[in-house]
Amino acid sequence: MVRAMLTPEEIQILATSLGVAGRAVLFSMPVAIAFAWALSRPKFPGKWIVDAVAHLPLVLPPVLVGYFLLLLFGVRGPFGSWLREAFGIQLAFTAEGAALATAVMAFPLMVRAIRLSFEATDRGLFEAAAVLRAGPWDRFWSMALPLAWPGVLAGAVTAFAAGLGEFGAVITFASNVEGQTQTLPLAIYSALQVPDGEETALRLAAISMTAAVTGLVLAELLQHWARRRLEA
Amino acid sequence: MSLKLTEAVVRRGAFRLAADFEIPTDGISVVFGPSGAGKSMLLAMIAGLHRLETGRVVFNGAVLEDAGARTRVGAHARGIGLVFQDARLFPHRTVRGNIAYAERRLPAARNAQIVVEIARRLEIEQLLDRPVRNLSGGERSRVALARAIVSAPEMLLLDEPFAALDGRRRRAFVTLLRDLSREQSLPMMIVTHQVEEAAELADHVVAVKAGRVIGSGAAADVMRRADFAELLDRRDAGARVDAKAVAGGQGGGVWVRADSVLLAAEEPRGISARNVWRGRVAAIVREADGAVLVSLDTDAGYISSRITPEALSDLRLEEGSTAWAVVKSHAL
Numbered sequence: 258m259v260r261a262m263l264t265p266e267e268i269q270i271l272a273t274s275l276g277v278a279g280r281a282v283l284f285s286m287p288v289a290i291a292f293a294w295a296l297s298r299p300k301f302p303g304k305w306i307v308d309a310v311a312h313l314p315l316v317l318p319p320v321l322v323g324y325f326l327l328l329l330f331g332v333r334g335p336f337g338s339w340l341r342e343a344f345g346i347q348l349a350f351t352a353e354g355a356a357l358a359t360a361v362m363a364f365p366l367m368v369r370a371i372r373l374s375f376e377a378t379d380r381g382l383f384e385a386a387a388v389l390r391a392g393p394w395d396r397f398w399s400m401a402l403p404l405a406w407p408g409v410l411a412g413a414v415t416a417f418a419a420g421l422g423e424f425g426a427v428i429t430f431a432s433n434v435e436g437q438t439q440t441l442p443l444a445i446y447s448a449l450q451v452p453d454g455e456e457t458a459l460r461l462a463a464i465s466m467t468a469a470v471t472g473l474v475l476a477e478l479l480q481h482w483a484r485r486r487l488e489a
Numbered sequence: 490m491s492l493k494l495t496e497a498v499v500r501r502g503a504f505r506l507a508a509d510f511e512i513p514t515d516g517i518s519v520v521f522g523p524s525g526a527g528k529s530m531l532l533a534m535i536a537g538l539h540r541l542e543t544g545r546v547v548f549n550g551a552v553l554e555d556a557g558a559r560t561r562v563g564a565h566a567r568g569i570g571l572v573f574q575d576a577r578l579f580p581h582r583t584v585r586g587n588i589a590y591a592e593r594r595l596p597a598a599r600n601a602q603i604v605v606e607i608a609r610r611l612e613i614e615q616l617l618d619r620p621v622r623n624l625s626g627g628e629r630s631r632v633a634l635a636r637a638i639v640s641a642p643e644m645l646l647l648d649e650p651f652a653a654l655d656g657r658r659r660r661a662f663v664t665l666l667r668d669l670s671r672e673q674s675l676p677m678m679i680v681t682h683q684v685e686e687a688a689e690l691a692d693h694v695v696a697v698k699a700g701r702v703i704g705s706g707a708a709a710d711v712m713r714r715a716d717f718a719e720l721l722d723r724r725d726a727g728a729r730v731d732a733k734a735v736a737g738g739q740g741g742g743v744w745v746r747a748d749s750v751l752l753a754a755e756e757p758r759g760i761s762a763r764n765v766w767r768g769r770v771a772a773i774v775r776e777a778d779g780a781v782l783v784s785l786d787t788d789a790g791y792i793s794s795r796i797t798p799e800a801l802s803d804l805r806l807e808e809g810s811t812a813w814a815v816v817k818s819h820a821l
Binding site: 381382388390399403 | 565566569570578579591594596636640
């Protein structure tokens with residue numbers, strides 16, 4: 258059915274977008290969980306720094322985030338050159354780079370959703386686990402994470418949906434390479450640059466909207482499920 | 490073998506709890522005091538859920554926490570179980586999953602059969618595969634108790650375990666706890682503000698008032714003290730009588746309320762009451778509202794009776810005179 262409705266180019270663009278957003282979520286999830294856990298804890302020294310770092314991509318212009326990534330992970334950047342020499346990995350101007358840029362941009366959304374889920378968990382349950390001989394790590398894996406799991410999932414879906422639409426950071430860091438880093442918004446932008454590209458742009462916009470709305474609905478359903486599950 | 494708290498202090502917001510006492514870790518100790526005295530906090534302090542500001546906690550010879558030496562054994566490594574008043578069952582697990590959580594964390598591998606055995610003992614077998622959110626208050630209490638017992642603690646702390654239960658189930662649960670403590674040789678420390686439960690369960694009593702442990706020791710001694718009497722509501726005033734001295738008495742002791750005791754100046758004959766004790770008037774105290782509290786020193790121990798001033802003058806009682814205390818079994 259998808260094949261009948263979409264052209265091969267559109268399928269390619271959609272696949273690139275899904276791949277980039279999917280990898281972005283996978284990259285940022287563990288880090289987001291760690292940040293969310295730290296931020297859900299009572300006050301600790303340096304908490305405001307962690308908080309600021311987690312929210313930075315939300316307030317910086319996306320182009321700036323892409324530029325910073327270029328400075329750090331570009332071919333001549335400190336991390337970029339090291340990755341290339343040690344592992345032969347290049348991030349700038351590749352699909353992996355697009356995923357990294359998307360991951361950084363979607364990071365605050367993910368942290369927020371997971372943090373809310375951690376904060377909504379009854380602390381008393383951790384105490385109950387502790388007196389049943391569960392140590393701190395054990396409590397994290399057996400209590401905190403399973404109880405926050407629906408929130409983690411909802412955060413991932415929100416981040417994924419938002420990731421499908423990431424533009425500024427991706428085009429700055431990974432450029433707009435057809436079949437590699439050209440995601441939906443980048444393809445729409447390209448289509449608008451050529452004469453008679455309006456129809457192509459509209460079709461891509463419809464695909465983009467459908468994907469984003471599907472993601473949002475999914476996230477909402479997961480949140481709902483989460484709330485019901487946590488009501489003991 | 491004892492639990493010893495030395496000048497132990499914890500603080501939570503504006504509330505401060507100070508404890509300095511030692512009780513043997515055998516049988517059942519009851520933590521008694523009015524609401525808001527700090528009883529739950531005392532349990533949390535012993536279990537290791539609140540960090541000590543000062544002082545130390547020593548359990549059966551092992552230092553669990555010493556604020557001065559900065560030693561602290563985490564709650565998970567103390568071997569002290571705690572049943573919370575609100576049960577705190579894990580919502581993402583079934584009843585069986587809740588109990589298995591404890592079983593999987595036992596230091597030495599134990600027979601999985603224990604879950605089934607404890608479940609049978611606590612009559613929750615038919616609940617094992619249910620999610621915990623549909624359980625009644627009484628069922629939650631029993632599941633929480635099962636979970637705690639399966640974790641095989643060296644001592645079990647219970648915070649108001651009877652709060653969610655109605656009268657009949659409450660009686661059954663009191664008996665169950667007493668039996669379990671004996672069968673499993675599991676010392677328990679039970680928080681209650683019901684003086685009847687305290688009298689029935691306690692081998693030892695820790696009395697708490699306004700953030701301070703004001704007394705501890707054998708139930709028979711502590712519950713006779715004047716500062717213990719001050720912890721009670723007016724209607725709870727009375728005396729602990731050894732269960733053996735009471736017709737049909739169960740447990741360690743029975744609380745005989747002053748309001749349910751009749752006094753007679755001569756030996757009563759041909760009456761239905763099963764409990765008649767002869768004694769000597771030890772004290773006569775006039776209460777603020779005019780009622781009179783008369784304490785008799787009897788073979789069963791001290792018994793007090795609340796009577797009107799008119800009754801006192803009719804009976805011509807004074808300190809040293811002989812009188813009989815009469816109590817219906819159903820009043821106990």
